[in-house]
Every structure is written in C-alpha cells, then in structure tokens.
Amino acid sequence: TKELGLADDLPKSRAASKVRSKSRVRNELSIDDFDVGETLGEGSYSTVLEATLRKTGKKYAIKVLDKTHLARKNKTFTVKIERLALIRLGRTHPGIISLYWTFQDEYSLYFVLDLAPNGEMQSLISRMGSLSLLSSRYYAAQIVDALEYMHSKGVIHRDLKPENLLLDASYRLKIADFGTAKILNADVETERFVGTAQYIAPELVVANESSESSDLWALGCVLYQMISGRFAFSALSEYLTLQKVKQVQYTFPEGFDNNAKDLVQKLLVREPTDRLGAGEPSSSLGMSALRSHPFFESIIWVTLWTEPAPPIV
Numbered sequence: 001t002k003e004l005g006l007a008d009d010l011p012k013s014r015a016a017s018k019v020r021s022k023s024r025v026r027n028e029l030s031i032d033d034f035d036v037g038e039t040l041g042e043g044s045y046s047t048v049l050e051a052t053l054r055k056t057g058k059k060y061a062i063k064v065l066d067k068t069h070l071a072r073k074n075k076t077f078t079v080k081i082e083r084l085a086l087i088r089l090g091r092t093h094p095g096i097i098s099l100y101w102t103f104q105d106e107y108s109l110y111f112v113l114d115l116a117p118n119g120e121m122q123s124l125i126s127r128m129g130s131l132s133l134l135s136s137r138y139y140a141a142q143i144v145d146a147l148e149y150m151h152s153k154g155v156i157h158r159d160l161k162p163e164n165l166l167l168d169a170s171y172r173l174k175i176a177d178f179g180t181a182k183i184l185n186a187d188v189e190t191e192r193f194v195g196t197a198q199y200i201a202p203e204l205v206v207a208n209e210s211s212e213s214s215d216l217w218a219l220g221c222v223l224y225q226m227i228s229g230r231f232a233f234s235a236l237s238e239y240l241t242l243q244k245v246k247q248v249q250y251t252f253p254e255g256f257d258n259n260a261k262d263l264v265q266k267l268l269v270r271e272p273t274d275r276l277g278a279g280e281p282s283s284s285l286g287m288s289a290l291r292s293h294p295f296f297e298s299i300i301w302v303t304l305w306t307e308p309a310p311p312i313v
C-alpha cells in the first residue's frame with residue numbers, strides 16, 4: 001500500500017501533528033481520531049461518512065475506499081488521480097472541495113474532505129423540478145469562477161454534472177469528484193475516459209480528446225438543466241444520446257430565458273475552440289468575455305462567494 005503514497009505529503013495542521021497514538025508516536029491521523037456520524041452517500045468504490053475531528057470539533061466528510069475492492073476493479077488509478085488533482089488545487093478556492101488529509105489502514109484508504117451538508121445539486125434539481133433563474137445564474141457563475149481557477153492549475157474535470165456539484169452549509173457550490181480529471185503536466189498518465197453521456201462534449205465522443213473546453217460544454221448542459229429541469233441531450237439509450245451530442249441536436253423548452261439561451265448556445269458549440277470561455281484570456285471568446293455575458297450582468301463577481309445564496313424556491 002505504500003506505493004499509493006497516500007500519507008505524509010499534505011500539509012499537516014497543528015491538530016494533526018499533535019495527535020499521539022497509543023502504540024506509537026505518529027504525526028498522522030487515523031480514523032480513530034474522528035467521531036464518525038451518518039453515512040452521507042455511497043459511490044461505486046466508496047462510502048462517504050460525516051465525521052468530527054475530536055481534537056477540534058470540526059466536521060468533515062471522510063471518503064472511505066476499500067483497498068481490496070479498488071484493486072479488484074482496477075480503480076487504484078482513479079484514487080491516485082483524485083488525490084493528485086485535489087493536492088494540485090490546494091485548499092484555496094471556495095468552489096472546490098478541499099482535501100485536508102489522506103491516510104490509510106490495513107483495509108481502507110481515507111480522504112478527509114470539506115463537508116458539503118446540503119448534498120448534490122442533482123437532488124436539489126430533482127426535488128424542486130428546476131431551479132429559479134436567480135439560483136441558476138448564481139450557480140452557473142460559481143461554476144465559471146471555479147473552472148477558471150481549476151483550469152489555471154492545469155486540472156480539467158471531465159465529468160462536471162449536477163451529481164458532482166455539492167452544496168455547502170450556506171448553499172454555495174463546491175465541485176467534487178476529481179477521480180476522472182485530467183491533470184496537465186503531471187507525471188501521471190491520463191486514463192481514457194468517456195464521461196457521462198448527457199454532459200459529454202462531442203470531441204470526447206468522436207475522438208476521445210478533451211481540453212478545458214470540454215468542461216465549458218458541460219457547463220452549458222448543467223445551465224440548461226438547472227433552468228429547464230431536463231437534460232439538454234437525452235434519448236432512449238446512451239448510444240442515441242451520444243448521436244445527438246455529436247450533432248449538437250437539442251431544443252429549448254418554451255419560456256427559456258433569452259440571455260440564458262444565448263449563453264447556452266455559445267457553450268454548446270461543436271468546435272471546442274469556438275466555445276465562449278475557451279479563447280485567449282482577453283479575446284472575444286476568453287474567460288472575461290464569458291463573465292461579461294449579459295446573462296451574468298447582475299453578478300457581482302468579487303462578492304460571489306461571500307454574498308448569501310439566493311433562496312431555494
């Protein structure tokens with residue numbers, strides 16, 4: 001298990017370095033240092049638990065991965081990528097789940113993460129049917145801001161979707177699940193990855209090529225879904241969905257906000273370099289042009305992460 005290098009390389013907090021085990025002096029946490037609470041969710045290879053670090057009383061989400069299961073399913077790689085991506089991203093951007101520590105024991109790997117007590121945006125959309133224009137704009141802006149930061153660090157998410165957009169205690173957004181990310185200029189091979197049909201960009205379907213712009217496509221799909229409550233691209237089978245993606249074949253429901261429609265149309269563009277946000281920083285297709293799109297006119301970018309989230313109505 002040492003080869004996973006899952007311990008010792010994250011900056012340790014004072015709390016962590018002061019913890020002593022009964023049997024040996026150590027400077028690393030273990031699951032015994034936490035009061036484990038309810039199960040927050042289950043992934044294919046993981047269980048996520050709410051847990052309180054006894055020493056500080058601070059709550060976290062701990063992702064527990066079963067080593068045998070990971071090895072049997074050849075998923076050790078995914079865990080490595082997730083850890084590397086989260087370390088690369090640091091703990092500086094409010095829109096990205098922070099990784100505090102990783103540790104392991106004989107059976108499991110543990111990721112100690114920011115707790116997002118309000119769950120997935122997918123559940124919110126399912127519960128509400130769709131989101132208000134105010135909320136959709138707010139969350140789309142938070143995605144834009146987090147994506148710009150993520151891409152500046154050389155991380156492409158590749159599986160942006162409402163299941164991976166978590167909501168913190170104040171209903172602000174946190175992007176999670178970096179297991180299938182592409183990390184640029186890292187000493188790791190990028191796995192072939194096909195994403196999720198409803199959000200996957202045409203270049204991934206056609207040529208398995210992904211770039212920062214593939215995340216902008218997904219943003220277009222997520223914005224469409226927040227406003228309308230349905231997928232932009234969906235059909236009876238995955239194959240048929242992918243056909244629609246390749247042909248950029250989708251329609252807007254009646255009453256879809258005009259500015260939002262214009263923005264979605266500028267994101268759901270077949271050619272990756274032609275998407276709004278994908279161009280050179282100061283060009284007409286750059287990130288600042290994306291932020292200046294009329295749909296975001298009422299967004300005050302400097303207070304985006306401090307102002308209260310719009311009410312969920």
Ligand code: ATP
Nearest residue numbers: 040041042043044045046048061113114115116177
């Ligand atoms: P899969 O591996 O099948 O794609 P997944 O990526 O959703 O599943 P996890 O990332 O392990 O798997 O998450 C499992 C569940 O736990 C998710 O559905 C999510 O709702 C919840 N969860 C994950 N991280 C957090 C967190 N930091 N705070 C709160 N809940 C979380």
